[in-house]
Amino acid sequence: MKKALALFLSLAMILGLAACSSTSSSSAGASSAAAEEPASSAPVSQETAESDDFQAALDDILANATDDSLQRVLDAGVLxxxxxxxxxxxxxxxxxxxDYLTGFDAEVARCVADKLGVDIKFDVASQFDGILAGLQSKRYDIITEGLKKSTVDPFEGLTTSTLYHQDMPIVIVAADNTDIVDIASMNGKKAGNSTTSSYGKIAFNAGCECNPDLDFAMAIQGILNGTIDLTVNSMVVYETYLETYPEAADKLKIAFVYEAENPEDLQGGITVRTEDASLKEAIDLALTDLLEDGTIMALSxxxxxxxxxxxxxxxxxxx
Incomplete structure (x- = not known):
């Protein structure tokens, strides 16, 4: 009995829909004297409205651009x-x-490219030295390293986007090191850092002899085998390393936490060529949107x- 009732109700619904369709069709041919009802529209979601606002702002950047950098990226379809x-x-x-590059800065860059409606391509270097020069020589459109102004400013023709990257630098030494306790005590020591990086600048300005050929993992090994005295890097990078290699926890320690006089000196963004004004403006727009909607904090x-x-x-x- 229940199956028969369900079948009856389904049949009635189908006939009802057919009747609606028939009524709509006949209404289209009705006399012009009858008032025409406006077409109903689905409510616009907040996400759609925000997307429309972003696109309108992007179109405005393009309309007022004095350079072709943004248009060039859009035409290429890749950042x-x-x-x-x-x-x-x-x-x-x-x-x-x-083959998939990930991480906080990589995913922020992906989100920016997505906002611009283009794909993303990473040009990955084995060492930090040369990356800034690569942007100057137009090897790529941007650098996504969360670089600080203090790192970027010495390089002619480069600038920094809206800030989204927070750094917490520390000085890492061997667990049995008792010599390095503050900036002054770094003088004359060997550091595993590039002098073009913000960490290397901290070490170099403190009087360290810097080795630019070492990435973080190599610098840690240098500390452990005694070929260098210290490395300056991010607190979160160090903590992540110890999560991966817990056996190193009793062989290393944080000598001290570096504190900058100006908090903004520890904040970074995407690096862009100064001449690419319209691209920078679009990237600033995208980053601001991603900060305001919580996307970047969620990635953090x-x-x-x-x-x-x-x-x-x-x-x-x-x-």
């Missing part, structure tokens, strides 16, 4: 990014897919942890 590939958790290759939670996000002043205006 090319220079970066390192061995800086966990910011830029590194996925264990699941060795994912790759660095909620505690890191909560302690990052760069996010304060968007909380």
């Amino acid at each position: 090319t990014c220079g970066c390192e590939g061995n800086w966990i958790p910011f830029l590194y290759y996925s264990e699941e897919d060795p 939670d994912e790759f660095m942890g909620e505690a890191y996000t909560e302690q990052s002043p760069v996010f304060d205006p968007y909380r």
Whole structure:
């Protein structure tokens, strides 16, 4: 009985829909004297409205551009990014897919490219030295390393986007090191850092002899085997390293945490050529959107942890 009733109701619904269709068709041919009802429209979602607002702002940048950099990227359909590939958790290759570059800065760059409606291509360097020169020589469109102004400013023709990257530099030494306790005590020591990086500048300005050929993992090995005294790097990079290699925890230690006089000196963004004004404006627009809607803070939670996000002043205006 229940099956028969269900079949009857289904048949009635089909006939009812057919009747609606018939009524609509006949209404289309009705006398012009009858008032025509406006077409109903589905409510516009907040996401759709925000997307429309972004596109309108992007169109405005294009309309008022005095250079072709944004149009060039849009026409190519790809945003090319220079970066390192061995800086966990910011830029590194996925264990699941060795060809997939991921990490906080990589995913922020992907989100920016997605906002612009283009693909992304990473030009991955084995060492930091040369990446900034590569942007100057137009090898790629941007650098996605969260570089600070202090790192970028000495390079002619380069500038920094809206800030989204918070750094917490530390000085790492061997567990039995008692010599290095502050900036003054770094003088004359050997550091595993490039002098063109913000970390290398801290070491170099403190009087260290810097080795630019070492990435973070190599610098740690240098500390462990005694060929260098220290390396300056990010707190979260060090913590991530110890999670991966817990056996190193009793062989290393943080000598001290570096504190900058100006908090913005520890904040970075995407690096762009100064002449590419329209591209920079579009990237600033995309980053601001991604900060305001919580996307970048969610990526920070994912790759660095909620505690890191909560302690990052760069996010304060968007909380």
